[in-house]
Amino acid sequence: xxxxxxxxxxxxxxxxxxxxxxxxxxxxxxxxxxxxxxxxxxxxxxxxxxxxxxxxxxxxxxxxxxxxxxxxxxxxxxxxxxxxxxxxxxxxxxxxxxxxxxxxxxxxxxxxxxxxxxxxxxxxxxxxxxxxxxxxxxxxxxxxxxxxxxxxxxxxxxxxxxxxxxxxxxxxxxxxxxxxxxxxxxxxxxxxxxxxxxxxxxxxxxxxxxxxxxxxxxxxxxxxxxxxxxxxxxxxxxxxxxxxxxxxxxxxxxxxxxxxx
Numbered sequence: 001x002x003x004x005x006x007x008x009x010x011x012x013x014x015x016x017x018x019x020x021x022x023x024x025x026x027x028x029x030x031x032x033x034x035x036x037x038x039x040x041x042x043x044x045x046x047x048x049x050x051x052x053x054x055x056x057x058x059x060x061x062x063x064x065x066x067x068x069x070x071x072x073x074x075x076x077x078x079x080x081x082x083x084x085x086x087x088x089x090x091x092x093x094x095x096x097x098x099x100x101x102x103x104x105x106x107x108x109x110x111x112x113x114x115x116x117x118x119x120x121x122x123x124x125x126x127x128x129x130x131x132x133x134x135x136x137x138x139x140x141x142x143x144x145x146x147x148x149x150x151x152x153x154x155x156x157x158x159x160x161x162x163x164x165x166x167x168x169x170x171x172x173x174x175x176x177x178x179x180x181x182x183x184x185x186x187x188x189x190x191x192x193x194x195x196x197x198x199x200x201x202x203x204x205x206x207x208x209x210x211x212x213x214x215x216x217x218x219x220x221x222x223x224x225x226x227x228x229x230x231x232x233x234x235x236x237x238x239x240x241x242x243x244x245x246x247x248x249x250x251x252x253x254x255x256x257x258x259x260x261x
Contacts, residue, residue, distance in 0.1 A: 001198050002029035002052070002166060007061030008222075009047055021047040022058070023222040029166075034192055034199045034213030038206055038241070040253060044222040045202045049168050052200075054078045066165060083159035085152070085172040092155035095144030099135055099154060100124060102143055106158035127157050130187060149180030153187060160191050167192065169201040185212070206238045220249045 004027040010020045022044045029035065039045050050056045052063060054075035062071045070078055085092060093102050103124045104116045116124075121139075128136040131153045135146075143151060152172060160167065169188065173181035189212065192199050203209050209216050215229035218241065225248035228236065245253045 039219035083164035100139035
């Protein structure tokens with residue numbers, strides 16, 4: 001489904017600020033995979049996502065989506081097939097437009113709720129009811145008035161209202177309070193399962209990484225150092241991940257945010 005072959009990316013090459021963010025990384029993602037990705041700050045996780053969506057072009061290697069070479073394809077073209085959510089709840093929606101208009105825009109109706117059929121409006125209302133946040137009765141309210149959690153949940157609906165071939169989640173609950181984050185995670189699981197989506201999710205929460213999806217990847221220094229699924233993954237605990245990191249990276253994991261989650 002997604003094939004990443006020997007990609008590398010160095011920022012500011014040839015200068016004293018040169019930083020290799022991805023180094024000779026390869027990854028095969030099967031159709032229907034739900035992969036959680038963990039790693040300390042600077043491991044290359046977000047750079048990997050930016051390479052997949054096309055906001056950066058890699059220095060080497062190739063990226064294929066459903067067999068099509070998208071390595072040099074612009075990000076706006078890839079956006080038709082790849083949905084992404086970021087950590088910041090303020091990204092991904094238009095604050096001056098209403099909830100309904102944002103959903104209409106995401107659905108491809110031009111962003112005007114008046115242009116949407118009654119059947120589509122009913123579908124929007126049903127989807128909003130999934131959130132259990134009362135937004136189904138506030139479709140005329142500007143998105144800028146929503147809380148961060150409500151806005152992130154809405155953005156998730158927008159990113160999947162036309163199910164993408166690939167959904168990328170870049171710590172999409174990290175900025176939310178624990179209760180709201182749990183709601184958004186449950187919604188994520190529901191949508192991924194019901195729409196049969198292929199999903200990659202970056203998380204700092206190692207417990208979450210082992211219990212969501214079917215496969216876990218650990219990154220360090222721009223590459224994948226551990227990739228586990230199936231029965232081996234089912235038997236892992238957080239302490240096992242720490243040992244795996246030390247054995248593969250040659251050092252202890254010292255990221256407090258991950259260790260305390």
